[in-house]
Structure formats: structure tokens, C-alpha cells
Amino acid sequence: MTCETDVAVIGAGAAGLAAGASLAAAGVDFRILEAASVIGGRAATDRETLGTPFDLGCHWLHDARANPFVPIARRLGFRFDADGPARRQRLLHLGARFATADEATAAQAAVDAAMDAVTAAGRAGRDVAAVEALRPLGPWLPLARHWLALMSAAAPERISTLDYSRYHDTDDNWPVLDGYGALIQAHAGTLPVTLDCPVTRLDHGGRRLRLETPRGTLTARFAIVAVSTAVVARGQLAFTPSLPPELGEAFAALPLGCAEKIALLFDDDVFGVPPRTGLDAFDTDRPQRLAVSALLRPGGAPAAVVHIAGPEAAALVAAGEGAMVDFATSALAQAFGAGLRGRVRRARVTNWTHAPYIGGAYSCALPGAGHLRPWLHQGLGTRVLFAGEALGGPAFSTAHGAHLSGRAAAETVLERLRSQP
Numbered sequence: 001m002t003c004e005t006d007v008a009v010i011g012a013g014a015a016g017l018a019a020g021a022s023l024a025a026a027g028v029d030f031r032i033l034e035a036a037s038v039i040g041g042r043a044a045t046d047r048e049t050l051g052t053p054f055d056l057g058c059h060w061l062h063d064a065r066a067n068p069f070v071p072i073a074r075r076l077g078f079r080f081d082a083d084g085p086a087r088r089q090r091l092l093h094l095g096a097r098f099a100t101a102d103e104a105t106a107a108q109a110a111v112d113a114a115m116d117a118v119t120a121a122g123r124a125g126r127d128v129a130a131v132e133a134l135r136p137l138g139p140w141l142p143l144a145r146h147w148l149a150l151m152s153a154a155a156p157e158r159i160s161t162l163d164y165s166r167y168h169d170t171d172d173n174w175p176v177l178d179g180y181g182a183l184i185q186a187h188a189g190t191l192p193v194t195l196d197c198p199v200t201r202l203d204h205g206g207r208r209l210r211l212e213t214p215r216g217t218l219t220a221r222f223a224i225v226a227v228s229t230a231v232v233a234r235g236q237l238a239f240t241p242s243l244p245p246e247l248g249e250a251f252a253a254l255p256l257g258c259a260e261k262i263a264l265l266f267d268d269d270v271f272g273v274p275p276r277t278g279l280d281a282f283d284t285d286r287p288q289r290l291a292v293s294a295l296l297r298p299g300g301a302p303a304a305v306v307h308i309a310g311p312e313a314a315a316l317v318a319a320g321e322g323a324m325v326d327f328a329t330s331a332l333a334q335a336f337g338a339g340l341r342g343r344v345r346r347a348r349v350t351n352w353t354h355a356p357y358i359g360g361a362y363s364c365a366l367p368g369a370g371h372l373r374p375w376l377h378q379g380l381g382t383r384v385l386f387a388g389e390a391l392g393g394p395a396f397s398t399a400h401g402a403h404l405s406g407r408a409a410a411e412t413v414l415e416r417l418r419s420q421p
């Protein structure tokens with residue numbers, strides 16, 4: 001490994017890769033160090049399991065009209081669906097039957113009302129648990145809780161209303177049909193990334209920064225730390241001297257929650273619905289049972305991608321792959337008939353929760369800690385900057401938020417390099 005560089009980027013996810021692309025464009029000497037054996041982090045596409053691209057992590061171009069990955073996708077020839085979500089069919093199953101049109105409308109109104117109430121509480125300056133902002137939602141409460149959990153990867157008891165209200169939500173959520181993970185990896189091109197190279201310690205006490213890895217020590221003038229909040233909070237990447245208390249507190253207050261996917265390939269179409277039909281399913285008679293959302297027939301394949309989130313999902317992940325596949329198959333069988341049970345040909349589950357260098361899905365501030373996220377932007381002194389989805393501003397928790405944060409960190413470093421050549 002090269003022992004010296006001007007800028008070291010730690011992590012080759014959407015944020016680190018964006019930082020690298022900006023540094024490369026400026027002609028600066030830099031190196032990206034990545035702990036895993038692949039680039040992309042939470043941006044990863046599996047092309048094998050379903051015979052059609054299956055995004056293990058990010059899939060939707062949120063805030064698509066302003067999302068920087070839209071022009072990148074166009075340039076690289078990646079297909080996305082700009083108007084599909086609006087006209088796509090969405091089903092709601094209530095445990096014993098499908099909802100009527102009126103019930104589906106009422107359920108959607110309840111979910112929207114729940115999200116609006118949480119946002120309103122935060123905008124009013126209240127930083128409490130999202131659950132405290134919820135008004136009675138009758139039978140739709142489990143569905144509203146499920147959607148809040150999908151949005152934040154956390155139960156409403158662990159979502160800060162203030163943090164939630166700062167997310168810029170638009171209705172423009174466009175799926176990348178060829179895979180968002182594949183797009184982010186393709187955009188990285190030939191950036192200089194050293195794989196299988198976890199940085200265990202960043203020493204920022206001396207004249208040059210020292211990055212310790214099992215493959216040797218790299219020294220640098222600047223570092224962009226583009227790893228998840230969990231990696232810093234649990235000390236997988238240690239700092240010498242230690243992080244100042246307010247920064248340590250901020251990383252700890254932004255844990256990554258649980259949001260996972262279970263992909264199932266069947267021997268033939270078992271759903272009889274148009275490609276990319278959406279399904280929400282929960283059991284009105286057993287409201288404590290984990291609700292699911294699913295994408296049916298992605299890419300027209302005889303398949304489903306089932307989404308689960310929150311603490312009950314974490315318990316299922318802990319129970320193992322077999323339990324996850326069984327749960328997802330049961331949820332679909334409840335809606336489409338027990339006959340599909342014996343027809344699963346292939347399955348793949350995600351486990352971001354226990355991925356060693358990630359540690360969960362996306363960041364969400366704990367109640368009362370909504371003011372801490374902006375602290376990450378101050379960096380560590382003038383030479384160490386942070387990037388990643390947690391620093392995505394109003395696009396926190398997203399891939400494009402991560403990308404924008406990486407670009408911003410690189411711009412700051414470039415300005416400082418210009419002023420101190």
C-alpha cells in the first residue's frame with residue numbers, strides 16, 4: 001500500500017466514492033481505503049438470485065427531481081422508472097382478506113396523518129418520540145407504525161420528531177430498474193480503492209494524520225471519514241486523541257436501525273398481478289404481528305422482495321435466514337394462498353444489521369437528540385471531515401444524501417488544500 005497521500009478517504013460507499021470522484025476530478029493525490037472486499041457499502045445489487053436486478057440496499061431515487069444520481073443514471077444508461085410508481089398497483093391485505101378500495105384509502109390517509117403529525121411536532125420544535133405525536137389511528141395503527149419503521153429503520157418509540165421533521169420528503173421516488181447499487185458502483189469507475197483494508201485507528205495528534213490498517217500505515221494531510229455512524233460509535237474505527245465528547249455523543253445518538261429485505265424466486269408466477277405491484281400486509285386480528293411491504297414481480301420475474309423493519313424485524317433477523325424466509329413466505333401465502341409455499345426456488349435475505357462494517361440500515365436520531373446530527377458537520381479539527389448518509393442534510397439516510405455529503409467534504413478539503421498548498 002502507498003504510505004503517503006494528500007487525502008485519505010475511509011470507506012467506499014456512496015459517500016466515499018463521491019468524495020473520491022471530486023478529488024479525482026481536481027487532480028489531487030488521494031486514496032480510498034475500504035474494509036470490505038467490494039465497493040458500494042449499502043449500495044449493492046444482486047443480479048443472480050431473481051434473474052432480475054435485486055437491490056440489497058438502496059433501490060429508490062428519493063427526491064428524484066433533484067437527485068444527482070438521475071443525470072448520472074441517464075449518462076451511464078441505467079434505466080429508472082419515473083412515472084411507474086404513480087400508476088403502479090398497490091394492494092393492502094388485512095390478514096384474512098384484501099382491503100376494499102375505501103379501506104385502502106382510509107389506511108393511506110391514516111399513514112399520511114401519522115407522518116404529518118410526527119413532522120408537525122418536530123417543526124413545532126418538540127423533540128420527543130414519534131409515538132407521542134401519533135393521534136388515535138384505530139385499526140390502521142400497525143400499518144402507520146410499520147411505515148414509520150420503514151422510513152426510519154426504527155420503532156416510533158426511538159424516532160426523534162425533530163430529526164424526522166428535517167427530512168425533505170417528496171413524492172418523487174423512482175426505482176432504478178437496473179439496480180441503484182450497480183449504478184453507484186458503475187459511477188465509481190476506476191477510482192483508486194484499496195479493498196480489504198479496514199482502518200482501525202486514525203491518529204490525528206501529529207503533524208500528519210496516521211491511518212492504521214492491518215496492511216500497514218498510511219499518512220495523509222486530510223482524511224474524509226465516510227463510514228456509518230455505527231462503525232464510529234462502537235469504536236471499530238478508533239481515534240487518537242479520542243473524539244471530543246460532543247462528537248462521540250452525536251455519533252452514538254444516531255444509531256442505524258433495522259430495515260431488511262427477503263427476496264423469493266418462485267417456479268412460476270404465483271401472484272397473477274402486473275409487474276412491480278406493491279403490497280402492504282398486516283393482520284388486523286393480530287396487530288402485534290410484524291407488518292410487511294412487498295414488491296411483487298420485480299422486473300416481471302416470478303418473484304417478490306419483502307421489506308421488514310423495526311425491532312420485530314431485528315428479532316427475526318436474529319432468528320436467522322430460515323426464519324426470515326419462512327416468515328416472508330407465510331406473509332405472502334396468507335394473501336395469495338398456501339399453494340405458493342412449496343414453490344420457492346431460490347431465496348436471499350439481507351443482514352445489514354450484522355454486516356461487520358455497516359451495522360444497520362440507516363441513521364435515525366434518538367428522541368431528544370434531534371439537534372445532534374448537524375454537529376457531525378463540524379468535523380474533527382481542520383483536517384478530518386465526516387461524510388455519509390448521516391450527514392446528508394435534508395436527504396439524510398439516503399444514497400444521494402451520502403453522495404452529496406461526500407462531494408461537500410471533498411470540496412472543503414480542496415479549498416483547504418488551495419489555501420495551504
Ligand SMILES: Cc1cc2nc3c(=O)[nH]c(=O)nc-3n(C[C@H](O)[C@H](O)[C@H](O)COP(=O)(O)OP(=O)(O)OC[C@H]3O[C@@H](n4cnc5c(N)ncnc54)[C@H](O)[C@@H]3O)c2cc1C
Pocket residue numbers: 010011012013014015016033034035036039040041042043056057058059060061062197198199200226227228231236237259260261350352357358360361362387388389390397398399400402
Ligand atoms: C435495506 C435498505 C434499503 C435502502 N433503501 C434506500 C433507497 O431506496 N434509497 C436510498 O436513497 N437509500 C436507501 N438506503 C440507504 C442507502 O443505501 C444508504 O444511506 C447509503 O448507501 C449509505 O452510504 P454511505 O456511503 O453513507 O455508507 P455505507 O454504504 O455504509 O459505506 C461505508 C463504507 O465504509 C466501509 N467501512 C466501514 N468501516 C470501515 C473502516 N474502518 N475502514 C475502511 N472502510 C470501512 C464499509 O465497508 C462501507 O463500504 C437503504 C438502505 C438499506 C440498508
